[in-house]
Amino acid sequence: MAHKPLLDCVFVPIASVEDARATARAVTPYLRDRDATVVVGHVIEKAGGAPDKASVEQRERLAEEIFEVVDDEFANEDISHECHVRYGTDVADTIIDAADEFDADAIVFTPRGGSRWLRLLTGDVSLSLVTQSDRPVVVLPDVEEADTDG
Amino acid sequence: MADQQQELARDLGFLEAYTIGLGTMIGAGIFVLPSIAADAAGPASMISFLIGGVVSLLAALSLSELATGMPKAGGSYYYVNRALGGFFGSIVGWGMWGGLMFASAFYMLGFGQYLTYFVPMGATGVAIAALGMAALLVAVNYYGVKETGALQNVIVIALVGLIIVFVAFGVLNVDMSTLRPFNPEGWGAVAATAGTVYVTFIGFEVIATSAEEIKNPSRNLPLSMIAAVVTPTLLYVLVMFVSTGTLSIDLLADSSIPVADVAEEFLGSVGALAMVVGAVLATVSSANASILSAARVNFAMGRDNILTNWLNEVHNRFRTPYRAILATGVFILALIASPVPIGTLAEVASFSYLVTYSLVHVSVMVMRRADPEDYDPAFQIPDVLYPVVPAVGFVASLAILAQMNTVVTLVGITIVGVGVVWYLGYARNQDIKEGLVGEAIAPEPTPATTNGGGDGYRVVVPLANPKTERDLLRFAAASAHAHEDGDAELVAVNVIEVPRQTSLEQDVAFEEERVSRQQELLDQARDIAAELDVGLRTRAIVSHDAGDAILDVVEDEDADHVVLGWRGSRTTREHVLGSTLDPVVERSSCEASLINLASETEPDRVGDVVALVGEGPNAPVTVRRAAEFAAIEDDATLALLNIQAPDADADADASPEERGRDLIERVAAEVSLDVDYDTEVVVGDDVEATALEAVDAYDTVCVGATREGAVSQTLFGSLPETLGERASGTVVMAQGASTSPQSIREAIIERLSR
Numbered sequence: 001m002a003h004k005p006l007l008d009c010v011f012v013p014i015a016s017v018e019d020a021r022a023t024a025r026a027v028t029p030y031l032r033d034r035d036a037t038v039v040v041g042h043v044i045e046k047a048g049g050a051p052d053k054a055s056v057e058q059r060e061r062l063a064e065e066i067f068e069v070v071d072d073e074f075a076n077e078d079i080s081h082e083c084h085v086r087y088g089t090d091v092a093d094t095i096i097d098a099a100d101e102f103d104a105d106a107i108v109f110t111p112r113g114g115s116r117w118l119r120l121l122t123g124d125v126s127l128s129l130v131t132q133s134d135r136p137v138v139v140l141p142d143v144e145e146a147d148t149d150g
Numbered sequence: 151m152a153d154q155q156q157e158l159a160r161d162l163g164f165l166e167a168y169t170i171g172l173g174t175m176i177g178a179g180i181f182v183l184p185s186i187a188a189d190a191a192g193p194a195s196m197i198s199f200l201i202g203g204v205v206s207l208l209a210a211l212s213l214s215e216l217a218t219g220m221p222k223a224g225g226s227y228y229y230v231n232r233a234l235g236g237f238f239g240s241i242v243g244w245g246m247w248g249g250l251m252f253a254s255a256f257y258m259l260g261f262g263q264y265l266t267y268f269v270p271m272g273a274t275g276v277a278i279a280a281l282g283m284a285a286l287l288v289a290v291n292y293y294g295v296k297e298t299g300a301l302q303n304v305i306v307i308a309l310v311g312l313i314i315v316f317v318a319f320g321v322l323n324v325d326m327s328t329l330r331p332f333n334p335e336g337w338g339a340v341a342a343t344a345g346t347v348y349v350t351f352i353g354f355e356v357i358a359t360s361a362e363e364i365k366n367p368s369r370n371l372p373l374s375m376i377a378a379v380v381t382p383t384l385l386y387v388l389v390m391f392v393s394t395g396t397l398s399i400d401l402l403a404d405s406s407i408p409v410a411d412v413a414e415e416f417l418g419s420v421g422a423l424a425m426v427v428g429a430v431l432a433t434v435s436s437a438n439a440s441i442l443s444a445a446r447v448n449f450a451m452g453r454d455n456i457l458t459n460w461l462n463e464v465h466n467r468f469r470t471p472y473r474a475i476l477a478t479g480v481f482i483l484a485l486i487a488s489p490v491p492i493g494t495l496a497e498v499a500s501f502s503y504l505v506t507y508s509l510v511h512v513s514v515m516v517m518r519r520a521d522p523e524d525y526d527p528a529f530q531i532p533d534v535l536y537p538v539v540p541a542v543g544f545v546a547s548l549a550i551l552a553q554m555n556t557v558v559t560l561v562g563i564t565i566v567g568v569g570v571v572w573y574l575g576y577a578r579n580q581d582i583k584e585g586l587v588g589e590a591i592a593p594e595p596t597p598a599t600t601n602g603g604g605d606g607y608r609v610v611v612p613l614a615n616p617k618t619e620r621d622l623l624r625f626a627a628a629s630a631h632a633h634e635d636g637d638a639e640l641v642a643v644n645v646i647e648v649p650r651q652t653s654l655e656q657d658v659a660f661e662e663e664r665v666s667r668q669q670e671l672l673d674q675a676r677d678i679a680a681e682l683d684v685g686l687r688t689r690a691i692v693s694h695d696a697g698d699a700i701l702d703v704v705e706d707e708d709a710d711h712v713v714l715g716w717r718g719s720r721t722t723r724e725h726v727l728g729s730t731l732d733p734v735v736e737r738s739s740c741e742a743s744l745i746n747l748a749s750e751t752e753p754d755r756v757g758d759v760v761a762l763v764g765e766g767p768n769a770p771v772t773v774r775r776a777a778e779f780a781a782i783e784d785d786a787t788l789a790l791l792n793i794q795a796p797d798a799d800a801d802a803d804a805s806p807e808e809r810g811r812d813l814i815e816r817v818a819a820e821v822s823l824d825v826d827y828d829t830e831v832v833v834g835d836d837v838e839a840t841a842l843e844a845v846d847a848y849d850t851v852c853v854g855a856t857r858e859g860a861v862s863q864t865l866f867g868s869l870p871e872t873l874g875e876r877a878s879g880t881v882v883m884a885q886g887a888s889t890s891p892q893s894i895r896e897a898i899i900e901r902l903s904r
Binding site: 015016017018019045046047048049050051052053054055056058059062087089112 | 161162166169170222223224291294296297298299300301302303356359360362363438439442443445446449450453462464466467468469470471
């Protein structure tokens with residue numbers, strides 16, 4: 001009986017260098033040796049008319065750094081993947097659109113934590129993804145944090 | 151895909167760019183300055199605002215041309231650094247940073263002053279309110295609290311609306327007799343006041359710093375910049391007209407909330423309250439934009455190695471340049487807390503920006519004259535206005551600077567001094583770009599001189615692998631021996647590369663093993679040099695980036711030739727030859743040879759040497775190299791080889807063989823080759839395959855580097871690379887001295903010698 005695939009083609013949004021390492025390690029056990037297509041994305045948030053917090057060029061460099069970390073992590077595991085930058089005023093919407101563009105089976109990420117106040121001020125992308133996505137969202141625990149906690 | 155992304159990154163249309171400019175322009179200036187300006191120059195201070203507007207308009211035109219030609223983060227700093235080099239780049243970078251700090255402190259004190267409308271408080275209270283708001287703004291930008299374009303638009307529309315209402319009602323109420331005497335202090339005071347109020351005009355720069363984000367920049371950028379200068383200029387002049395026509399100069403000069411006091415006269419307390427709200431919005435929005443602009447300047451300076459990139463770390467969670475924002479914030483708080491009067495803060499900011507814009511005008515002219523290949527501005531100052539605009543703009547900026555008072559001039563010059571000292575003490579020793587002034591002065595573009603140093607011929611040899619050390623030194627020594635006329639010598643370099651995150655000193659302590667290996671390697675190099683009978687100095691270096699370190703040595707030693715080992719394969723998608731080799735090959739100004747040894751395990755035999763001779767610019771240097779290497783061994787031979795495509799049409803003047811022979815003779819004559827050599831011409835369709843087959847008989851192959859862009863090389867590969875990868879013998883890729891931008895000194899010498 002054929003199952004509708006969940007992890008054959010996944011979209012993995014990554015927010016920062018630290019996140020890149022954590023996420024790559026978290027998803028590896030699920031994607032290793034599966035011949036899955038992994039699309040890694042980083043969203044550069046635009047203010048859409050107000051001045052951005054940092055210049056686009058500066059954040060494009062950050063995206064490069066993030067992708068390098070992902071390349072390194074996945075190279076050890078031989079997971080084939082591609083990396084893309086997307087721009088948008090709303091990070092969650094942009095991620096959902098990108099997942100749609102690559103026709104991903106699911107959006108896979110590790111939550112970035114943070115206090116309630118910070119989330120209120122800086123926007124809670126995790127919550128928006130879970131509540132707004134029109135395709136499955138897989139939230140993986142941060143392996144390292146779980147290790148140190150346990 | 152790339153184009154599409156480019157488009158997506160550009161999300162500012164004319165209106166957005168215009169409102170960003172207005173949001174910064176209609177700032178504290180017009181709400182705070184009327185009292186200071188009226189005090190200094192009476193009703194004639196409206197002329198000061200007009201002068202400021204005209205000077206800004208000139209700067210806007212020059213900036214538009216530069217910004218569309220170089221849409222990079224950093225604005226004026228970037229353009230000046232590119233055109234005039236690191237010295238002026240450092241001055242403008244620090245000037246803009248300092249100017250934005252002083253301006254922000256000025257805005258915040260203005261904010262505090264307007265709060266006195268609600269809570270009567272003295273200077274200390276004002277300063278405390280200013281400190282609180284400044285700290286809040288720093289926090290907002292540190293934590294990346296989301297601001298939207300919609301909010302920005304509401305603020306700007308509200309401000310413009312308020313000022314228009316103020317002007318419309320005020321004009322009806324102006325009493326012509328209070329406008330007399332119109333110019334009590336004389337025109338000198340008017341000009342000096344133009345300097346004071348210039349701070350209200352620095353905001354349009356924000357549009358240039360956002361050039362990379364503007365849609366259809368050739369139209370929208372100049373248009374929004376001009377509009378963002380003209381609108382506030384008109385409004386300012388009218389506000390001054392109304393203010394000086396409503397209140398007497400004495401009343402106005404004593405007011406700390408001038409615009410509200412004036413509005414009170416004809417709009418009552420509702421009008422005054424509205425103006426206070428406007429002032430609060432304006433000061434906050436201006437200071438906010440200034441703090442973000444400062445971070446962009448820091449980023450651009452870090453990108454050019456003029457400032458440490460440590461400042462430009464992007465926060466892991468908030469994705470903001472938090473260190474740059476904090477650093478700027480600390481200075482702003484210090485300035486607010488300092489006893490510097492509010493007027494002086496404004497004037498120092500004006501001073502810094504006038505210095506910046508005067509250099510911007512010079513940069514436009516330099517860029518036009520030097521006309522580098524990658525500079526193709528979508529907007530150009532119209533022919534009828536060039537070079538009038540930059541010339542007048544430059545003179546006018548200096549004229550206003552000359553009118554400013556002594557204290558301000560001293561503080562302003564101190565900021566310039568910081569830039570100079572920073573350049574001399576720090577930036578100069580980093581890897582920074584040469585400006586284009588030399589190119590602009592030079593009579594016409596000239597290929598760079600071949601021999602860098604006037605004294606002995608110097609060959610730099612970066613060494614990393616003890617196994618290949620001897621062979622590399624042997625080739626280098628051959629090149630040195632060929633230039634025995636001076637005191638030829640070798641400089642052996644080894645670089646210990648440490649990760650960027652660690653400081654250099656810190657890492658070395660843990661790396662004793664690597665350090666001792668470095669010593670061994672260099673000791674061995676000395677022994678080999680003694681055997682080869684060639685002078686050798688060694689340099690042991692610890693650096694974050696081996697490529698940069700080697701480039702530094704090449705420059706420092708004024709080297710004539712750099713000999714590098716090369717694995718002969720492409721490494722990754724980003725680097726053509728390797729992360730260390732790429733920068734050296736691309737940026738070193740001297741001749742370079744990349745040597746792919748046939749074998750790492752046994753000593754190389756030079757044996758039969760062949761040089762591939764083509765039409766390329768590196769053909770002469772290739773032949774010279776081949777001749778030098780063939781001289782190493784007594785029984786070595788030298789052959790020059792040319793590959794021709796078979797004739798397409800029969801009635802060509804000469805057969806392919808003849809054409810090949812001609813070319814070889816020509817190149818041999820060009821380098822005045824005085825040793826015996828064989829000539830070989832091979833005809834074949836596929837250059838690569840033919841070359842591979844033809845060189846198989848030789849032990850050492852010399853080939854000229856293809857000087858195409860890195861991109862086309864990665865996409866299509868190149869002949870030298872293919873040879874390096876597949877040929878069985880030793881492959882040497884030779885590159886001539888490059889045509890890097892001429893230094894100013896060289897250009898002047900050249901010009902004078904004509």
